[in-house]
Amino acid sequence: MSYAYLFKYIIIGDTGVGKSCLLLQFTDKRFQPVHDLTIGVEFGARMITIDGKQIKLQIWDTAGQEAFRSITRSYYRGAAGALLVYDITRRDTFNHLTTWLEDARQHSNSNMVIMLIGNKSDLESRREVKKEEGEAFAREHGLIFMETSAKTAANVEEAFINTAKEIYEKIQEGVFDINNEANGIKIGPQHSPTNTSLPLSGSGSSQGGGCC
Amino acid sequence: MSREEQRVKSNETNAQQFWKQQQPDTSAITAKFPGRVMKQNSIASTVAVQKNDSRSKTVEHRRNNSTSFELFTASCDDAWDSKLDDCVASDCVQHTVRRSSSASRCRTNGKEGKAKASVSLSSSPSSKQCELRTTSAKSSIVTSADCDPKLSKFKKLLFEDDVCDLNQLRSMAWAGIHAEVRPLAWKLLLGYLPVIRSKRQQTLERKRTEYQHLVLQYYNNRSTNDEMWRQIHIDIPRMQPLISIFQQEVVQKIFERILYIWSIRHPASGYVQGMNDLVTPFFVTYLSEFIPGHSLMDVESFAVSSLPDDTLRGVEADSFWSFSKLLDSIQDNYTFAQPGIQKLVNLLARVMKRADATLHEHLTRHGVQYLQFSFRWMNNLLIRELPLRCIVRLWDTYLAEGAVTTTSLPTPSSAPSNNSSSVQQKSSFISVSENSVWNMGNGTPFACSFHLFVCAAFLRFWSKTLLREKDFQGLMLLLQNLPTFHWGDTEIKLLVADAYQLKYTFTPNHLLS
Numbered sequence: 030m031s032y033a034y035l036f037k038y039i040i041i042g043d044t045g046v047g048k049s050c051l052l053l054q055f056t057d058k059r060f061q062p063v064h065d066l067t068i069g070v071e072f073g074a075r076m077i078t079i080d081g082k083q084i085k086l087q088i089w090d091t092a093g094q095e096a097f098r099s100i101t102r103s104y105y106r107g108a109a110g111a112l113l114v115y116d117i118t119r120r121d122t123f124n125h126l127t128t129w130l131e132d133a134r135q136h137s138n139s140n141m142v143i144m145l146i147g148n149k150s151d152l153e154s155r156r157e158v159k160k161e162e163g164e165a166f167a168r169e170h171g172l173i174f175m176e177t178s179a180k181t182a183a184n185v186e187e188a189f190i191n192t193a194k195e196i197y198e199k200i201q202e203g204v205f206d207i208n209n210e211a212n213g214i215k216i217g218p219q220h221s222p223t224n225t226s227l228p229l230s231g232s233g234s235s236q237g238g239g240c241c
Numbered sequence: 242m243s244r245e246e247q248r249v250k251s252n253e254t255n256a257q258q259f260w261k262q263q264q265p266d267t268s269a270i271t272a273k274f275p276g277r278v279m280k281q282n283s284i285a286s287t288v289a290v291q292k293n294d295s296r297s298k299t300v301e302h303r304r305n306n307s308t309s310f311e312l313f314t315a316s317c318d319d320a321w322d323s324k325l326d327d328c329v330a331s332d333c334v335q336h337t338v339r340r341s342s343s344a345s346r347c348r349t350n351g352k353e354g355k356a357k358a359s360v361s362l363s364s365s366p367s368s369k370q371c372e373l374r375t376t377s378a379k380s381s382i383v384t385s386a387d388c389d390p391k392l393s394k395f396k397k398l399l400f401e402d403d404v405c406d407l408n409q410l411r412s413m414a415w416a417g418i419h420a421e422v423r424p425l426a427w428k429l430l431l432g433y434l435p436v437i438r439s440k441r442q443q444t445l446e447r448k449r450t451e452y453q454h455l456v457l458q459y460y461n462n463r464s465t466n467d468e469m470w471r472q473i474h475i476d477i478p479r480m481q482p483l484i485s486i487f488q489q490e491v492v493q494k495i496f497e498r499i500l501y502i503w504s505i506r507h508p509a510s511g512y513v514q515g516m517n518d519l520v521t522p523f524f525v526t527y528l529s530e531f532i533p534g535h536s537l538m539d540v541e542s543f544a545v546s547s548l549p550d551d552t553l554r555g556v557e558a559d560s561f562w563s564f565s566k567l568l569d570s571i572q573d574n575y576t577f578a579q580p581g582i583q584k585l586v587n588l589l590a591r592v593m594k595r596a597d598a599t600l601h602e603h604l605t606r607h608g609v610q611y612l613q614f615s616f617r618w619m620n621n622l623l624i625r626e627l628p629l630r631c632i633v634r635l636w637d638t639y640l641a642e643g644a645v646t647t648t649s650l651p652t653p654s655s656a657p658s659n660n661s662s663s664v665q666q667k668s669s670f671i672s673v674s675e676n677s678v679w680n681m682g683n684g685t686p687f688a689c690s691f692h693l694f695v696c697a698a699f700l701r702f703w704s705k706t707l708l709r710e711k712d713f714q715g716l717m718l719l720l721q722n723l724p725t726f727h728w729g730d731t732e733i734k735l736l737v738a739d740a741y742q743l744k745y746t747f748t749p750n751h752l753l754s
Contacts, residue, residue, distance in 0.1 A: 044514070045475050061484035066514045068625065069616035072717040087714065094472070096513040099578040102614060 033082035036196055037213035039090070039104050039137075041129055042114035043122040044093030044094055047148040050179035051114065052090045057213050060180050063196050067092045083217070086189060095184045097170070098132070105136035109205070109213030110144065110192040115163075117156040117176065121160065138212050140204055144173045144192045151178040164229050215221060341672050375463045404437040405429055410753050415641035415737075417634055417730065420535035428559065430640040431566045445559075452558035459502045473500045480517050484629065485542045486525070492545050495553070496520055499561045503568065510575035515617075518624040519567060522633050523560040531556075537630040570643070574619065582619040586611050589696050592747055597701040600708065607713045614720035618696050626699070631728050635695070638737045642691040691744060698739035699723075702732075 040048045049064045049071065056073040071090045076083055089108070091101040105111070112130055115122040126145070133143060147163040160176055167174030173191060177184040199205050200214065207214050264526045330690045395413060398405050399422055412428060428434040433448070463470050477496050481487045487496075499520055503513035529535045531541055531552055545553065573581035590611045593601045604611075617625055624632050703723060710716045723733070 044472070045479075061482070063479055065482055065625075066476055066479055066517075068515050068620050070613065071721060072613070072714075074714045074718070085714075092514060094514045096511070096575065096579070100612070103612075 031083065032076065032085040032217040034197070034200070034207075034217060035087060035215040036109045036193055037087050037215075038110045038112065038192065039108040040088060040090045040112045040114060040132060041101070042093055042112075042146075043116070043119075043125050043129075046093065046114045046116040046119070047179045048093065048112075048114050049090050051112070051146070051148060051177065051185060052088055054179045054185045056088075058182070058183070062180075068231050069097060069195065070104055074233050075189075077193060079193055084193055084197070085217070086193065088189075102132070102136050102149055105133060105141075106138070107211055107213050108137060108141055109196050110142045112146050112188060112192065113172070114146045114148050115158070116149050117158045117160075117163075118149050118152050120157040122205050123147075123158045123166075126166060138187070140199060140212065142173070142192055142195045142199065144169075144175065144188055144195075145170075146188055147174075147176040147180060150176040150183060151180050169207040211223070308463065324714060389419070389637055392419045392421065395419060395426065399425050399429070400438075403438050405438065407436055413641075414637050416638075417734075418637045420529060420537065423535075423633075423637070424559075425532045427523070427526060427563065427636075427640060431563050433559070433562050433566060445555075447557055448562055449558040452561050453554070455502050455506075455561075456498055460498050460506050463501065463505075468496075469504055470501055473497050473504070473512055473517075476514060476517060481521065481629075486540065486545060487521070489545050491553070492524075495524070495557045495560075499557065499564060502561065503565060507568070507572065510572055513575040513579075513620075515590075515621040516568070516575065518621045520564050521629060522636050523563040523622065524556065525629060526633055527556045527559045527563075537633055541629065555730055579620070580751040582616060583612075585619045585693055585696075586615050588693055589615055589700070592693065592697045593741065594748055596697055597704055600701060600704045603708055607711075608715055609713060609716050609720070613717065615696060615700075617721075618699070619692075622692060623696070624698065626723060626729055627725050629729075631725070633732050634730055634733045635737065638733075639691060639695075691740065694740040694743040694747075695736060697743050698736050702736065702739070 039095070040052060044066070049067050050060060052071075052073045053064070054060055056075045067090060069092055073088045073090060075086050075088075077086060078084065089104045091097070091104060111133055113126065113133065115126055117123075128141070133141070137153055145163060145167045147158060163173050163176065166172075172234065173195060175184050175188050177188050179185060196205070196214070200207055205212050205214055207216055250573075386482060391413065395418065398410055398413070407429065414426055414430060425434070429436060435444055474497060477493045477500075478488075480493075480496070486492055496517060500512055500517060503516075504510075509572070525537055525540045528543065528545070528548075529537060529540050531548055532539055568575070571581060573579075574585075575581075590601070593604075622632075627635070703719075707716060707719060710719055
């Protein structure tokens with residue numbers, strides 16, 4: 030299927046915060062109450078539409094355990110977006126955000142868009158982290174923020190799509206070098222320029238780039 | 242396309258046909274060993290393997306026109322049926338050559354146990370690929386017609402012989418162990434129990450008591466906010482959600498204790514996710530001893546709490562020690578940065594480059610890296626990729642491949658010399674690799690190198706299916722959800738035979754160049 034852009038994402042965060050469930054909800058629109066442990070990385074993909082353009086999302090869901098960090102780190106490179114997930118019912122997963130953020134910033138390209146996600150918002154009665162705390166952390170570190178529930182699907186679409194919108198805007202602003210695949214962005218086959226690289230002129234890619 | 246759709250699609254295509262191409266390099270193989278393609282008039286030197294998805298169909302057609310699949314299975318038939326007679330047969334061959342009197346001393350192989358095997362030859366051509374062997378008393382156990390002769394041999398080895406001949410046990414176990422005798426066979430192959438029959442009960446009791454002490458010392462004394470304990474405690478309920486036995490609280494407690502005690506005593510690696518999966522084959526196998534029929538399918542839904550506490554404690558302790566034996570042999574898979582796994586993944590790529598260049602090139606061209614899909618194959622020893630019953634069967638072969646032969650095996654004076662000649666023959670085969678990186682896990686309960694070749698065989702099993710995927714996404718989605726849910730012994734037999742062939746075809750010299 031043709032697409033205007035391909036964005037690569039990575040999902041990170043402590044083990045058991047619901048990373049795989051978020052991905053499953055987003056790609057398959059279903060919730061699996063018990064999800065087996067993610068070993069290393071798992072891959073998922075889905076097409077979305079932004080500004081009338083088809084955007085393909087390729088998502089690496091990573092294992093949260095420290096032991097796998099040396100493997101999962103290599104996936105930061107080449108990601109345009111990251112979902113940094115914590116569990117609103119477990120304070121420690123929120124406390125570890127700084128470490129995750131440092132790790133992400135250190136190993137990713139500087140333009141990577143990071144969305145902070147407080148997951149399990151359906152478990153209000155067990156909440157340990159206030160929404161305001163998440164918002165404050167996001168503000169302080171320049172992240173986008175949302176609370177989601179992989180179980181009820183609340184805000185799951187939005188989390189992935191808003192991240193894509195942010196990346197898309199950065200492309201429009203010319204922040205991303207879209208010709209460097211290491212940034213986690215690829216122009217779709219029908220849209221890529223045939224010869225030289227396009228100047229970063231807004232929605233240049235939408236014109237079809239002159240090829241088939 | 243969603244993951245689910247992708248899965249459905251791949252299942253459909255898969256159901257249509259499982260094709261497998263195999264081009265055995267017969268020239269590289271000069272001596273007799275299981276899995277080897279035999280030279281036979283009716284078998285072309287290059288055998289195209291056609292794997293029929295429907296097992297019943299295979300059986301149905303067996304007596305009709307031969308397919309290349311049948312030819313293949315027939316050709317490597319000795320991998321699972323006559324291996325038990327390897328020692329005897331090879332000795333006979335050697336004797337024969339020495340004495341130049343083959344006909345008078347050897348008779349043709351009667352092909353014991355062939356009738357039951359789904360991969361058997363159906364008629365007289367078997368005599369063409371017959372083996373020579375002596376009329377050794379050892380190989381002529383009298384059994385009733387309705388009794389499985391191989392099972393009888395297992396029983397004799399395990400329950401009657403004063404000293405279990407571990408080499409013979411390995412030879413037989415390679416082709417699969419009967420559920421009924423598997424628990425004890427595994428314990429011997431692992432080196433957990435001694436080969437001397439009279440000492441086994443005593444050892445078992447000692448090890449079980451020892452384990453109870455470990456529970457008291459480590460588990461019962463753990464600190465309430467122990468990080469490792471907390472992690473294991475969170476992880477265990479998430480384990481294998483589709484198998485009901487693992488959702489039972491009593492089972493989860495057993496796993497928590499086993500994993501916690503092992504991890505606390507191995508700080509170099511500690512607990513790494515996936516280790517929990519490695520306990521499962523031991524646990525279900527040892528549990529099956531107490532379940533009527535010993536069926537693994539029944540074990541998966543068995544109400545464990547119905548068993549007496551004492552029985553469960555025994556199963557737990559045995560699982561712990563067996564798991565320890567396994568992990569001791571592969572601990573660098575779980576130490577910092579998981580060097581063992583990184584090495585295996587790199588070797589897998591090298592093997593595949595030679596074993597299936599088309600597929601390797603296809604994966605590379607679409608940007609698929611081996612680490613992306615095979616990390617889990619190594620970290621969890623394929624447990625996530627295959628049904629548990631298949632893993633148990635696969636581990637019969639793993640244990641046979643790597644079982645300790647040097648420890649707990651007093652050289653039995655009664656052991657016939659033919660066993661050692663077989664071993665010598667084998668070791669001359671692998672001598673090239675003896676001192677290389679290749680030799681990982683040899684002499685340990687699990688030969689990692691064999692797992693590597695099983696992974697390679699597994700990957701190329703899907704070659705045709707994967708070649709139909711035309712982009713990175715399709716490939717990745719398929720690779721992490723390979724449709725093996727219907728797999729059984731037949732597929733595992735093919736897998737290990739192919740792995741065996743790979744192991745002996747691809748020496749380090751080929752690969753390191």
